[in-house]
Amino acid sequence: MSQRPTHDLTSTVSTTTASRPARIDGRRLRSERTKQLIIEAYLALLRENPVTPMPTAARIAERAGYSVRSIFERFPDLNKLRAAAADYQLAQAAALAPPRNIDGARHTRIKSQVETRAGTCERGVALWRVLVFSIDQDEDLKPRVRTARERTIERMEIMYRPELSTLSERDRKHMLIALEAITDMESWARMRELYGLSFEEACGVWVRAIDRMLPPTPSA
Amino acid sequence: MALPSSSPDGRRLRSERTRQTIMEAYIELLRERPEIPTAAQIAARAGFSTRSIFERFVDLQGLSLATVDYAFAMGEAQAVARNVDGDRATRLQSHVETRAHTCERWLPVWRVVVANQGKLEDLRARIRFIRQAIVKRMELMYRPELEVLSAEERRDLLIALESLIDFESWGRMREGHGLSFEEACSVWVRMIDRMLPPTPPARP
Numbered sequence A: 001m002s003q004r005p006t007h008d009l010t011s012t013v014s015t016t017t018a019s020r021p022a023r024i025d026g027r028r029l030r031s032e033r034t035k036q037l038i039i040e041a042y043l044a045l046l047r048e049n050p051v052t053p054m055p056t057a058a059r060i061a062e063r064a065g066y067s068v069r070s071i072f073e074r075f076p077d078l079n080k081l082r083a084a085a086a087d088y089q090l091a092q093a094a095a096l097a098p099p100r101n102i103d104g105a106r107h108t109r110i111k112s113q114v115e116t117r118a119g120t121c122e123r124g125v126a127l128w129r130v131l132v133f134s135i136d137q138d139e140d141l142k143p144r145v146r147t148a149r150e151r152t153i154e155r156m157e158i159m160y161r162p163e164l165s166t167l168s169e170r171d172r173k174h175m176l177i178a179l180e181a182i183t184d185m186e187s188w189a190r191m192r193e194l195y196g197l198s199f200e201e202a203c204g205v206w207v208r209a210i211d212r213m214l215p216p217t218p219s220a
Numbered sequence B: 001m002a003l004p005s006s007s008p009d010g011r012r013l014r015s016e017r018t019r020q021t022i023m024e025a026y027i028e029l030l031r032e033r034p035e036i037p038t039a040a041q042i043a044a045r046a047g048f049s050t051r052s053i054f055e056r057f058v059d060l061q062g063l064s065l066a067t068v069d070y071a072f073a074m075g076e077a078q079a080v081a082r083n084v085d086g087d088r089a090t091r092l093q094s095h096v097e098t099r100a101h102t103c104e105r106w107l108p109v110w111r112v113v114v115a116n117q118g119k120l121e122d123l124r125a126r127i128r129f130i131r132q133a134i135v136k137r138m139e140l141m142y143r144p145e146l147e148v149l150s151a152e153e154r155r156d157l158l159i160a161l162e163s164l165i166d167f168e169s170w171g172r173m174r175e176g177h178g179l180s181f182e183e184a185c186s187v188w189v190r191m192i193d194r195m196l197p198p199t200p201p202a203r204p
Helices: A020-048 A057-064 A068-074 A078-096 A106-134 A141-159 A169-182 A185-194 A199-213 B008-032 B039-046 B050-056 B060-078 B088-115 B121-141 B143-147 B151-164 B167-176 B181-195
Strands: none
Touching: A020 A057, A020 A068, A020 A078, A020 A106, A057 A068, A078 A106, A078 A141, A106 A141, A106 A185, A106 A199, A141 A169, A141 B167, A169 A199, A169 B151, A169 B167, A169 B181, A185 A199, A185 B121, A185 B151, A199 B151, A199 B181, B008 B039, B008 B050, B008 B060, B008 B088, B039 B050, B039 B060, B060 B088, B060 B121, B088 B121, B088 B167, B088 B181, B121 B143, B121 B151, B143 B151, B151 B181, B167 B181
16 A cells, blocks of 8 residues: 655645644645545445444455555544544535525425435435444434534425414424434435435425425415 | 153143243343343243253244244233224223233334344244234224225225324333323324224124
Protein backbone atom coordinates (compact mmCIF):
# COMPACT_ATOMS: atom_id res chain seq x y z
CA MET A 1 0.00 0.00 0.00
CA SER A 2 1.43 3.34 -0.96
CA GLN A 3 0.89 6.64 0.73
CA ARG A 4 0.03 9.62 -1.38
CA PRO A 5 3.09 11.88 -1.49
CA THR A 6 0.98 15.02 -1.32
CA HIS A 7 -0.22 13.90 2.10
CA ASP A 8 3.27 14.18 3.52
CA LEU A 9 2.54 17.35 5.47
CA THR A 10 6.20 18.11 6.31
CA SER A 11 7.09 18.44 2.64
CA THR A 12 4.79 21.44 2.28
CA VAL A 13 6.28 23.45 5.12
CA SER A 14 8.08 26.52 3.85
CA THR A 15 10.83 28.29 5.80
CA THR A 16 9.75 31.84 5.01
CA THR A 17 8.12 33.70 7.87
CA ALA A 18 5.82 35.78 5.66
CA SER A 19 3.97 32.77 4.35
CA ARG A 20 3.50 31.09 7.74
CA PRO A 21 -0.24 31.85 8.27
CA ALA A 22 -1.04 30.47 4.82
CA ARG A 23 1.04 27.36 5.56
CA ILE A 24 -0.88 26.64 8.75
CA ASP A 25 -4.22 27.02 7.01
CA GLY A 26 -3.02 24.82 4.19
CA ARG A 27 -2.01 22.10 6.64
CA ARG A 28 -5.31 22.29 8.43
CA LEU A 29 -7.20 22.18 5.17
CA ARG A 30 -5.28 19.14 4.01
CA SER A 31 -5.79 17.44 7.34
CA GLU A 32 -9.52 18.13 7.14
CA ARG A 33 -9.56 16.77 3.61
CA THR A 34 -7.77 13.62 4.80
CA LYS A 35 -10.33 13.19 7.59
CA GLN A 36 -13.11 13.53 5.06
CA LEU A 37 -11.56 10.97 2.72
CA ILE A 38 -11.17 8.51 5.59
CA ILE A 39 -14.83 8.99 6.55
CA GLU A 40 -15.91 8.57 2.93
CA ALA A 41 -13.83 5.39 2.65
CA TYR A 42 -15.53 4.03 5.79
CA LEU A 43 -18.99 4.89 4.42
CA ALA A 44 -18.19 3.32 1.04
CA LEU A 45 -17.07 0.08 2.72
CA LEU A 46 -20.24 0.07 4.80
CA ARG A 47 -22.46 0.43 1.74
CA GLU A 48 -20.61 -2.33 -0.09
CA ASN A 49 -20.66 -4.74 2.81
CA PRO A 50 -23.33 -3.84 5.37
CA VAL A 51 -22.76 -7.15 7.18
CA THR A 52 -19.49 -5.74 8.54
CA PRO A 53 -20.51 -2.74 10.63
CA MET A 54 -16.94 -1.80 11.45
CA PRO A 55 -14.30 -2.67 8.85
CA THR A 56 -10.73 -2.92 10.13
CA ALA A 57 -8.56 0.19 10.23
CA ALA A 58 -6.33 -1.46 7.62
CA ARG A 59 -9.28 -1.86 5.19
CA ILE A 60 -10.39 1.73 5.71
CA ALA A 61 -6.85 3.03 5.30
CA GLU A 62 -6.34 1.01 2.15
CA ARG A 63 -9.60 2.27 0.66
CA ALA A 64 -8.78 5.89 1.53
CA GLY A 65 -5.23 5.61 0.23
CA TYR A 66 -3.57 6.46 3.54
CA SER A 67 -1.65 4.60 6.22
CA VAL A 68 -3.36 3.10 9.26
CA ARG A 69 -1.35 5.57 11.32
CA SER A 70 -2.92 8.53 9.56
CA ILE A 71 -6.36 7.24 10.65
CA PHE A 72 -5.36 7.13 14.30
CA GLU A 73 -3.67 10.53 14.04
CA ARG A 74 -7.10 11.95 13.29
CA PHE A 75 -9.42 9.64 15.25
CA PRO A 76 -8.50 8.27 18.70
CA ASP A 77 -10.32 5.02 17.88
CA LEU A 78 -12.72 3.57 15.35
CA ASN A 79 -15.74 4.46 17.48
CA LYS A 80 -14.81 8.13 17.10
CA LEU A 81 -14.51 7.61 13.36
CA ARG A 82 -18.02 6.14 13.35
CA ALA A 83 -19.35 9.14 15.30
CA ALA A 84 -17.58 11.51 12.89
CA ALA A 85 -19.16 9.63 9.98
CA ALA A 86 -22.57 10.23 11.58
CA ASP A 87 -21.84 13.98 11.82
CA TYR A 88 -20.64 13.99 8.23
CA GLN A 89 -23.80 12.28 7.01
CA LEU A 90 -26.04 14.59 9.03
CA ALA A 91 -24.31 17.59 7.47
CA GLN A 92 -24.54 16.02 4.04
CA ALA A 93 -28.25 15.33 4.49
CA ALA A 94 -28.85 18.96 5.45
CA ALA A 95 -26.84 20.21 2.48
CA LEU A 96 -28.30 17.86 -0.12
CA ALA A 97 -31.87 17.96 1.09
CA PRO A 98 -33.04 21.54 1.69
CA PRO A 99 -36.81 21.92 2.04
CA ARG A 100 -38.46 22.66 -1.30
CA ASN A 101 -41.99 23.64 -2.31
CA ILE A 102 -42.94 24.53 1.25
CA ASP A 103 -45.70 26.80 -0.04
CA GLY A 104 -46.89 24.39 -2.70
CA ALA A 105 -50.18 22.57 -2.93
CA ARG A 106 -50.73 19.60 -0.63
CA HIS A 107 -49.73 16.99 -3.20
CA THR A 108 -46.65 18.97 -4.26
CA ARG A 109 -45.47 19.28 -0.66
CA ILE A 110 -46.05 15.61 0.11
CA LYS A 111 -44.19 14.53 -3.03
CA SER A 112 -41.34 16.93 -2.36
CA GLN A 113 -40.92 15.84 1.26
CA VAL A 114 -41.12 12.17 0.36
CA GLU A 115 -38.58 12.39 -2.45
CA THR A 116 -36.15 14.33 -0.29
CA ARG A 117 -36.54 11.88 2.56
CA ALA A 118 -36.23 8.91 0.21
CA GLY A 119 -32.93 10.28 -1.12
CA THR A 120 -31.62 10.68 2.43
CA CYS A 121 -32.68 7.13 3.29
CA GLU A 122 -31.16 5.69 0.13
CA ARG A 123 -27.81 7.30 0.92
CA GLY A 124 -27.85 6.86 4.66
CA VAL A 125 -29.42 3.53 5.56
CA ALA A 126 -26.13 1.57 5.81
CA LEU A 127 -24.66 3.92 8.40
CA TRP A 128 -28.01 4.36 10.10
CA ARG A 129 -28.20 0.63 10.83
CA VAL A 130 -24.73 0.69 12.33
CA LEU A 131 -25.63 3.65 14.55
CA VAL A 132 -28.89 2.15 15.75
CA PHE A 133 -27.38 -1.27 16.43
CA SER A 134 -24.33 0.17 18.21
CA ILE A 135 -26.15 2.76 20.28
CA ASP A 136 -26.06 0.71 23.47
CA GLN A 137 -22.30 0.29 23.26
CA ASP A 138 -21.42 3.87 22.37
CA GLU A 139 -22.84 6.86 24.24
CA ASP A 140 -21.59 9.23 21.51
CA LEU A 141 -24.15 7.84 19.09
CA LYS A 142 -27.29 8.57 21.13
CA PRO A 143 -27.37 12.36 20.55
CA ARG A 144 -26.63 11.85 16.86
CA VAL A 145 -29.49 9.42 16.35
CA ARG A 146 -31.75 11.75 18.33
CA THR A 147 -30.71 14.72 16.19
CA ALA A 148 -31.39 12.80 12.99
CA ARG A 149 -34.89 11.91 14.18
CA GLU A 150 -35.58 15.46 15.38
CA ARG A 151 -34.55 16.84 11.99
CA THR A 152 -36.94 14.49 10.23
CA ILE A 153 -39.76 15.67 12.47
CA GLU A 154 -38.79 19.34 12.08
CA ARG A 155 -38.84 18.93 8.32
CA MET A 156 -42.33 17.46 8.40
CA GLU A 157 -43.49 20.30 10.65
CA ILE A 158 -42.34 22.72 7.95
CA MET A 159 -43.73 20.78 5.01
CA TYR A 160 -47.13 19.99 6.53
CA ARG A 161 -47.64 23.19 8.48
CA PRO A 162 -51.10 23.98 7.03
CA GLU A 163 -52.49 20.53 7.85
CA LEU A 164 -50.80 20.29 11.25
CA SER A 165 -52.05 23.73 12.23
CA THR A 166 -55.60 22.37 12.32
CA LEU A 167 -54.71 19.89 15.08
CA SER A 168 -54.43 20.36 18.84
CA GLU A 169 -50.90 20.33 20.25
CA ARG A 170 -51.30 16.76 21.48
CA ASP A 171 -52.74 15.50 18.20
CA ARG A 172 -49.99 17.29 16.25
CA LYS A 173 -47.33 15.62 18.37
CA HIS A 174 -48.94 12.22 17.87
CA MET A 175 -49.32 12.81 14.14
CA LEU A 176 -45.62 13.67 13.84
CA ILE A 177 -44.64 10.57 15.80
CA ALA A 178 -46.66 8.43 13.40
CA LEU A 179 -45.33 10.21 10.30
CA GLU A 180 -41.80 9.68 11.54
CA ALA A 181 -42.48 5.98 12.06
CA ILE A 182 -43.86 5.58 8.55
CA THR A 183 -40.88 7.36 6.98
CA ASP A 184 -38.23 5.66 9.10
CA MET A 185 -35.00 4.60 7.40
CA GLU A 186 -35.79 0.94 8.06
CA SER A 187 -39.24 1.39 6.60
CA TRP A 188 -37.58 2.62 3.41
CA ALA A 189 -35.05 -0.21 3.43
CA ARG A 190 -37.80 -2.82 3.80
CA MET A 191 -39.69 -1.44 0.83
CA ARG A 192 -36.56 -1.59 -1.29
CA GLU A 193 -34.96 -4.80 -0.01
CA LEU A 194 -37.79 -6.96 1.28
CA TYR A 195 -40.63 -5.95 -1.02
CA GLY A 196 -38.39 -5.18 -3.99
CA LEU A 197 -40.07 -1.85 -4.79
CA SER A 198 -38.36 0.61 -7.13
CA PHE A 199 -37.43 4.05 -5.83
CA GLU A 200 -40.55 5.52 -7.46
CA GLU A 201 -42.87 2.77 -6.22
CA ALA A 202 -41.56 3.15 -2.68
CA CYS A 203 -42.07 6.92 -2.86
CA GLY A 204 -45.62 6.23 -4.05
CA VAL A 205 -46.32 4.11 -0.95
CA TRP A 206 -45.19 6.92 1.34
CA VAL A 207 -47.02 9.63 -0.60
CA ARG A 208 -50.34 7.78 -0.41
CA ALA A 209 -49.84 6.83 3.26
CA ILE A 210 -49.03 10.41 4.30
CA ASP A 211 -51.94 11.75 2.26
CA ARG A 212 -54.28 9.40 4.12
CA MET A 213 -52.81 10.30 7.50
CA LEU A 214 -52.80 14.07 7.25
CA PRO A 215 -56.00 15.95 8.07
CA PRO A 216 -57.69 17.91 5.27
CA THR A 217 -55.78 21.00 4.12
CA PRO A 218 -57.52 24.14 5.39
CA SER A 219 -58.54 26.65 2.76
CA ALA A 220 -55.92 29.33 2.15
CA MET B 1 -39.55 -52.50 37.62
CA ALA B 2 -38.13 -49.23 36.33
CA LEU B 3 -39.47 -46.06 37.84
CA PRO B 4 -41.72 -44.09 35.47
CA SER B 5 -39.34 -41.12 35.56
CA SER B 6 -36.51 -43.15 34.06
CA SER B 7 -38.61 -44.51 31.14
CA PRO B 8 -37.70 -43.30 27.62
CA ASP B 9 -40.73 -40.99 27.63
CA GLY B 10 -39.80 -39.56 31.01
CA ARG B 11 -36.22 -38.96 29.84
CA ARG B 12 -37.45 -37.27 26.68
CA LEU B 13 -39.77 -35.06 28.68
CA ARG B 14 -36.97 -34.06 31.02
CA SER B 15 -34.68 -33.36 28.08
CA GLU B 16 -37.38 -31.19 26.47
CA ARG B 17 -37.87 -29.38 29.74
CA THR B 18 -34.11 -28.74 29.93
CA ARG B 19 -34.11 -27.39 26.35
CA GLN B 20 -36.95 -25.06 27.24
CA THR B 21 -35.23 -23.89 30.43
CA ILE B 22 -32.07 -23.12 28.44
CA MET B 23 -34.02 -21.08 25.87
CA GLU B 24 -35.90 -19.21 28.58
CA ALA B 25 -32.59 -18.39 30.27
CA TYR B 26 -31.33 -17.09 26.91
CA ILE B 27 -34.40 -14.86 26.53
CA GLU B 28 -34.05 -13.55 30.08
CA LEU B 29 -30.45 -12.57 29.40
CA LEU B 30 -31.42 -10.81 26.15
CA ARG B 31 -34.00 -8.78 28.03
CA GLU B 32 -31.35 -7.68 30.52
CA ARG B 33 -28.59 -6.88 28.01
CA PRO B 34 -29.02 -6.31 24.29
CA GLU B 35 -26.28 -8.67 23.13
CA ILE B 36 -25.92 -12.38 22.49
CA PRO B 37 -24.82 -14.06 25.73
CA THR B 38 -22.10 -16.71 25.88
CA ALA B 39 -22.92 -20.37 26.36
CA ALA B 40 -21.41 -20.18 29.84
CA GLN B 41 -23.70 -17.27 30.80
CA ILE B 42 -26.76 -19.09 29.49
CA ALA B 43 -25.78 -22.28 31.31
CA ALA B 44 -25.22 -20.41 34.56
CA ARG B 45 -28.59 -18.69 34.29
CA ALA B 46 -30.39 -21.93 33.42
CA GLY B 47 -28.66 -23.81 36.22
CA PHE B 48 -27.08 -26.41 33.92
CA SER B 49 -23.57 -27.12 32.72
CA THR B 50 -22.29 -25.69 29.42
CA ARG B 51 -21.98 -29.28 28.24
CA SER B 52 -25.70 -29.88 28.68
CA ILE B 53 -26.35 -26.97 26.29
CA PHE B 54 -24.24 -28.54 23.57
CA GLU B 55 -25.83 -31.93 24.15
CA ARG B 56 -29.10 -30.38 23.06
CA PHE B 57 -28.01 -27.73 20.52
CA VAL B 58 -25.35 -28.19 17.83
CA ASP B 59 -23.77 -24.82 18.58
CA LEU B 60 -24.64 -21.33 19.81
CA GLN B 61 -26.13 -20.43 16.42
CA GLY B 62 -28.42 -23.46 16.62
CA LEU B 63 -29.48 -22.40 20.11
CA SER B 64 -30.05 -18.81 18.90
CA LEU B 65 -32.31 -19.94 16.06
CA ALA B 66 -34.23 -22.38 18.27
CA THR B 67 -34.71 -19.57 20.80
CA VAL B 68 -36.08 -17.22 18.14
CA ASP B 69 -38.54 -19.95 17.08
CA TYR B 70 -39.50 -20.57 20.69
CA ALA B 71 -39.96 -16.83 21.32
CA PHE B 72 -42.09 -16.50 18.19
CA ALA B 73 -44.28 -19.45 19.27
CA MET B 74 -44.70 -17.86 22.70
CA GLY B 75 -45.50 -14.49 21.13
CA GLU B 76 -48.11 -16.08 18.88
CA ALA B 77 -49.69 -17.94 21.80
CA GLN B 78 -49.94 -14.69 23.79
CA ALA B 79 -51.42 -12.77 20.84
CA VAL B 80 -54.51 -14.67 19.75
CA ALA B 81 -56.63 -12.72 17.24
CA ARG B 82 -59.79 -11.49 18.91
CA ASN B 83 -62.91 -9.63 17.72
CA VAL B 84 -62.18 -10.37 14.06
CA ASP B 85 -65.91 -9.95 13.28
CA GLY B 86 -66.34 -6.87 15.46
CA ASP B 87 -67.15 -3.40 14.23
CA ARG B 88 -64.32 -1.18 12.97
CA ALA B 89 -63.53 0.49 16.30
CA THR B 90 -63.56 -2.83 18.17
CA ARG B 91 -61.25 -4.48 15.65
CA LEU B 92 -58.86 -1.52 15.71
CA GLN B 93 -58.70 -1.48 19.48
CA SER B 94 -58.29 -5.24 19.71
CA HIS B 95 -55.57 -5.44 17.05
CA VAL B 96 -53.59 -2.51 18.44
CA GLU B 97 -53.73 -3.70 22.05
CA THR B 98 -52.61 -7.20 21.07
CA ARG B 99 -49.79 -5.83 18.96
CA ALA B 100 -48.77 -3.37 21.67
CA HIS B 101 -48.52 -6.15 24.25
CA THR B 102 -46.35 -8.17 21.87
CA CYS B 103 -44.05 -5.17 21.32
CA GLU B 104 -43.89 -4.44 25.02
CA ARG B 105 -42.86 -8.03 25.83
CA TRP B 106 -40.61 -8.80 22.90
CA LEU B 107 -38.93 -5.55 21.84
CA PRO B 108 -35.61 -6.27 23.65
CA VAL B 109 -35.38 -9.70 22.04
CA TRP B 110 -36.40 -8.33 18.64
CA ARG B 111 -33.63 -5.72 18.82
CA VAL B 112 -30.94 -8.33 19.35
CA VAL B 113 -32.33 -10.51 16.56
CA VAL B 114 -32.40 -7.59 14.12
CA ALA B 115 -28.94 -6.40 15.14
CA ASN B 116 -27.50 -9.83 14.42
CA GLN B 117 -29.37 -10.63 11.22
CA GLY B 118 -26.34 -9.74 9.11
CA LYS B 119 -24.43 -12.65 10.61
CA LEU B 120 -26.89 -15.38 9.82
CA GLU B 121 -29.14 -15.94 6.79
CA ASP B 122 -31.45 -18.16 8.86
CA LEU B 123 -32.04 -15.25 11.21
CA ARG B 124 -32.99 -13.01 8.28
CA ALA B 125 -35.46 -15.66 7.12
CA ARG B 126 -37.08 -15.69 10.55
CA ILE B 127 -37.36 -11.90 10.61
CA ARG B 128 -39.11 -12.06 7.22
CA PHE B 129 -41.42 -14.74 8.57
CA ILE B 130 -42.32 -12.67 11.64
CA ARG B 131 -43.01 -9.61 9.49
CA GLN B 132 -45.26 -11.71 7.26
CA ALA B 133 -47.16 -12.87 10.34
CA ILE B 134 -47.67 -9.22 11.38
CA VAL B 135 -49.02 -8.40 7.91
CA LYS B 136 -51.26 -11.49 7.88
CA ARG B 137 -52.76 -10.46 11.19
CA MET B 138 -53.68 -7.07 9.72
CA GLU B 139 -55.17 -8.76 6.66
CA LEU B 140 -57.34 -10.76 9.03
CA MET B 141 -58.34 -7.86 11.28
CA TYR B 142 -59.00 -5.32 8.53
CA ARG B 143 -60.42 -7.65 5.90
CA PRO B 144 -63.61 -5.60 5.26
CA GLU B 145 -61.65 -2.37 4.65
CA LEU B 146 -58.84 -4.00 2.63
CA GLU B 147 -61.32 -5.80 0.38
CA VAL B 148 -62.42 -2.55 -1.23
CA LEU B 149 -58.86 -1.82 -2.45
CA SER B 150 -57.06 -3.06 -5.55
CA ALA B 151 -54.26 -5.59 -4.99
CA GLU B 152 -51.60 -2.91 -5.41
CA GLU B 153 -53.32 -0.43 -3.11
CA ARG B 154 -53.78 -3.17 -0.52
CA ARG B 155 -50.10 -4.10 -0.68
CA ASP B 156 -49.03 -0.47 -0.35
CA LEU B 157 -51.33 0.17 2.58
CA LEU B 158 -50.15 -2.96 4.39
CA ILE B 159 -46.51 -1.94 3.89
CA ALA B 160 -47.23 1.46 5.42
CA LEU B 161 -49.25 -0.01 8.28
CA GLU B 162 -46.48 -2.49 9.02
CA SER B 163 -44.01 0.39 9.35
CA LEU B 164 -46.38 2.20 11.66
CA ILE B 165 -46.75 -0.75 14.03
CA ASP B 166 -43.14 -1.88 13.89
CA PHE B 167 -41.44 -2.92 17.14
CA GLU B 168 -39.12 0.07 16.96
CA SER B 169 -42.00 2.46 16.34
CA TRP B 170 -43.48 1.21 19.62
CA GLY B 171 -40.11 1.51 21.32
CA ARG B 172 -39.72 5.14 20.24
CA MET B 173 -43.18 6.10 21.47
CA ARG B 174 -42.53 4.52 24.86
CA GLU B 175 -38.83 5.32 25.36
CA GLY B 176 -38.17 8.33 23.12
CA HIS B 177 -41.44 10.25 23.45
CA GLY B 178 -42.36 8.97 26.92
CA LEU B 179 -45.93 7.98 26.02
CA SER B 180 -47.84 5.69 28.37
CA PHE B 181 -49.04 2.31 27.10
CA GLU B 182 -52.54 3.70 26.59
CA GLU B 183 -51.35 6.89 24.85
CA ALA B 184 -49.15 4.91 22.49
CA CYS B 185 -52.05 2.55 21.69
CA SER B 186 -54.21 5.58 21.03
CA VAL B 187 -51.68 6.96 18.51
CA TRP B 188 -51.74 3.69 16.59
CA VAL B 189 -55.53 3.36 16.73
CA ARG B 190 -56.11 6.87 15.40
CA MET B 191 -53.48 6.58 12.68
CA ILE B 192 -54.66 3.19 11.43
CA ASP B 193 -58.19 4.57 11.44
CA ARG B 194 -57.06 7.46 9.25
CA MET B 195 -55.17 5.19 6.88
CA LEU B 196 -57.83 2.56 6.36
CA PRO B 197 -60.52 3.25 3.76
CA PRO B 198 -64.13 3.55 4.95
CA THR B 199 -65.69 0.29 6.11
CA PRO B 200 -68.14 -1.00 3.49
CA PRO B 201 -71.69 -1.67 4.67
CA ALA B 202 -72.17 -5.22 5.99
CA ARG B 203 -73.48 -7.72 3.43
CA PRO B 204 -77.07 -8.85 4.06
